Amino acid sequence: MSQATDTDVREDGRIESVSGPVVTAIDLDARMNDVVYVGNEGLMGEVIEIEGNITTIQVYEETSNVSPGEPVESTGSPLSVDLGPGMLDAIYDGVQRPLDVLEQKMNSAFLDRGVDAPGIDLEKTWEFTPEVEVGDEVEPNDIVGTVPETPSIDHKVMVPPDYEGGEVTAIEAGDYTVEDTVVELDNGEEITMHQEWPVREARPANEKQTPTTPLVSGQRILDGLFPIAKGGTAAIPGPFGSGKTVTQHQLAKWADADIVVYVGCGERGNEMTEVIEDFPELEDPTTGNALMDRTCLIANTSNMPVAARESCVYTGITIAEYFRDMGYDVALMADSTSRWAEAMREISSRLEEMPGEEGYPAYLAARLAEFYERAGYFSNVNGTEGSVSVIGAVSPPGGDFSEPVTQNTLRIVKTFWALDADLAERRHFPAINWDESYSLYRDQLDPWFVENVDSDWPETRQWAVDVLDEEGELQEIVQLVGKDALPEDQQLTLEVARYLREAYLQQNALHDVDTFCEPAKTYGILDAIQTFNDEAFDALDAGVPVEEITDVEAAPRLNRIGVQEDWEEYIEDLKDELASQLRELY
Numbered sequence: 001m002s003q004a005t006d007t008d009v010r011e012d013g014r015i016e017s018v019s020g021p022v023v024t025a026i027d028l029d030a031r032m033n034d035v036v037y038v039g040n041e042g043l044m045g046e047v048i049e050i051e052g053n054i055t056t057i058q059v060y061e062e063t064s065n066v067s068p069g070e071p072v073e074s075t076g077s078p079l080s081v082d083l084g085p086g087m088l089d090a091i092y093d094g095v096q097r098p099l100d101v102l103e104q105k106m107n108s109a110f111l112d113r114g115v116d117a118p119g120i121d122l123e124k125t126w127e128f129t130p131e132v133e134v135g136d137e138v139e140p141n142d143i144v145g146t147v148p149e150t151p152s153i154d155h156k157v158m159v160p161p162d163y164e165g166g167e168v169t170a171i172e173a174g175d176y177t178v179e180d181t182v183v184e185l186d187n188g189e190e191i192t193m194h195q196e197w198p199v200r201e202a203r204p205a206n207e208k209q210t211p212t213t214p215l216v217s218g219q220r221i222l223d224g225l226f227p228i229a230k231g232g233t234a235a236i237p238g239p240f241g242s243g244k245t246v247t248q249h250q251l252a253k254w255a256d257a258d259i260v261v262y263v264g265c266g267e268r269g270n271e272m273t274e275v276i277e278d279f280p281e282l283e284d285p286t287t288g289n290a291l292m293d294r295t296c297l298i299a300n301t302s303n304m305p306v307a308a309r310e311s312c313v314y315t316g317i318t319i320a321e322y323f324r325d326m327g328y329d330v331a332l333m334a335d336s337t338s339r340w341a342e343a344m345r346e347i348s349s350r351l352e353e354m355p356g357e358e359g360y361p362a363y364l365a366a367r368l369a370e371f372y373e374r375a376g377y378f379s380n381v382n383g384t385e386g387s388v389s390v391i392g393a394v395s396p397p398g399g400d401f402s403e404p405v406t407q408n409t410l411r412i413v414k415t416f417w418a419l420d421a422d423l424a425e426r427r428h429f430p431a432i433n434w435d436e437s438y439s440l441y442r443d444q445l446d447p448w449f450v451e452n453v454d455s456d457w458p459e460t461r462q463w464a465v466d467v468l469d470e471e472g473e474l475q476e477i478v479q480l481v482g483k484d485a486l487p488e489d490q491q492l493t494l495e496v497a498r499y500l501r502e503a504y505l506q507q508n509a510l511h512d513v514d515t516f517c518e519p520a521k522t523y524g525i526l527d528a529i530q531t532f533n534d535e536a537f538d539a540l541d542a543g544v545p546v547e548e549i550t551d552v553e554a555a556p557r558l559n560r561i562g563v564q565e566d567w568e569e570y571i572e573d574l575k576d577e578l579a580s581q582l583r584e585l586y
């Protein structure tokens with residue numbers, strides 16, 4: 001996090017009042033969003049309001065020992081992240097302090113007050129390889145060299161966006177710390193391997209493009225029915241225990257992003273501990289390297305200060321944008337945006353602002369929009385293309401989607417994965433409700449699936465959607481009159497729909513094989529169910545009673561495709577079996 005140099009420090013102010021995370025100071029010479037040090041202990045805070053001589057500060061640490069009269073000093077710089085090699089494999093708090101460094105300093109997992117630590121290791125050396133030569137002209141954001149940050153990711157060293165740029169006068173390969181100058185320009189500018197960027201400001205980019213590539217999640221219902229694009233936005237609303245965190249974890253583990261930024265925002269400590277213990281042991285399915293080699297974790301759990309929770313999503317998205325600028329596809333998960341909104345609400349009420357709906361500040365919708373607006377598939381300033389996909393969990397109290405955070409999020413995001421308490425209760429996982437969920441990317445992503453998976457992808461999906469719709473309607477009748485009162489063809493449709501739910505929509509995140517389903521397998525399962533459907537209806541047309549059709553021995557094998565490693569062979573064999581057994585009936 002931004003460290004002030006002595007020359008930046010301005011005139012001191014004095015604390016006037018303390019209200020939880022909100023402190024007011026008088027006589028402080030500071031600007032909006034400046035980082036300030038509060039009280040005798042020098043707690044870190046940020047200016048959030050200035051009115052005349054009164055400066056209001058949100059403090060990122062416990063304020064219980066802070067009293068009026070104590071000094072406040074401004075660093076003169078806005079709340080920023082320190083961007084450079086060393087962020088992958090790291091675990092930060094909401095203001096980019098590495099948790100392990102903080103822990104060592106305090107010998108406790110609980111953050112104490114007044115402890116500061118740089119966001120990236122200032123002493124570690126990195127092997128820098130130049131990408132430009134002496135005499136080359138470089139502009140802001142241009143890539144000047146690379147550093148093997150982890151076995152999976154080459155870090156691109158870029159000219160900071162706020163530099164002027166110019167002709168390279170010195171550059172040399174070698175081992176450097178992030179503070180060493182690696183490039184000198186003719187205008188005197190010196191480029192190091194790290195740069196700061198204010199978290200509340202989007203990093204510059206040329207233009208957003210219409211995304212046309214899916215962020216493949218390896219989750220059948222997502223890729224198959226409600227895909228998100230690389231550079232897209234998605235929300236996962238769901239009641240308590242319905243699978244928001246599991247879904248976020250699945251995406252962090254399996255989505256085909258180059259970089260994952262996982263923001264644990266205000267959730268229980270044990271959920272984050274799971275991530276911290278679980279993730280380092282996982283392997284990246286595409287590279288075979290450690291998953292953490294491409295992951296940055298930001299943890300602000302419910303027992304950590306609320307103001308740092310407010311800032312953690314900004315820290316996360318700024319890190320994501322920085323990797324986007326290198327030309328990477330980044331996926332950011334935030335669990336949960338509701339806790340973030342609650343942090344806004346708490347701070348707003350301390351400020352005695354006029355409350356909006358359900359006590360949330362009137363600017364809730366604008367803040368959510370600004371955050372999701374930073375997602376996108378971009379042409380970067382340096383000519384590369386990169387994306388930031390944002391997937392936010394939403395935890396509506398009582399699972400009621402009509403509350404303000406869910407409603408405002410719904411208006412912004414283009415993919416909506418609605419989790420459902422009834423499905424979760426029936427152990428139908430992932431408990432994503434296929435009636436309520438949607439993806440506005442479907443049509444623009446179809447060409448990719450057609451080209452990379454199967455030319456029948458859109459038609460097959462539509463067939464599945466239609467069968468599930470029909471099942472929904474038939475179930476209403478079944479409730480009234482019972483299944484046996486239905487005509488045989490409708491009974492058969494219900495059977496096909498059951499296989500769609502059990503073999504296709506359900507997917508066990510805890511099963512070694514089923515946890516990840518590549519798109520070809522996702523398609524293969526649908527194709528197998530469709531084969532069953534077609535053969536079964538042929539048999540029905542030929543006069544075979546529906547009970548005989550549904551009793552066919554091979555059919556239940558559909559439900560075991562998900563757990564097959566050799567699924568291609570299994571599906572081919574199963575399709576043959578289904579056809580021959582059903583044809584034997586007539």
Ligand SMILES: Nc1ncnc2c1ncn2[C@@H]1O[C@H](COP(=O)(O)OP(=O)(O)OP(=O)(O)O)[C@@H](O)[C@H]1O
Nearest residue numbers: 239240241242243244245246429430507508509510
């Ligand atoms: N895809 C899945 N496969 C298998 N089990 C799942 C799946 N999704 C959810 N579960 C089960 O549901 C439980 C609760 O899921 P999870 O912790 O993700 O819920 P949540 O919505 O994040 O809850 P909270 O509101 O408490 O944060 C998991 O512990 C797991 O047992």
Ligand SMILES: [Mg+2]
Nearest residue numbers: 244245267271
């Ligand atoms: Mg959760």
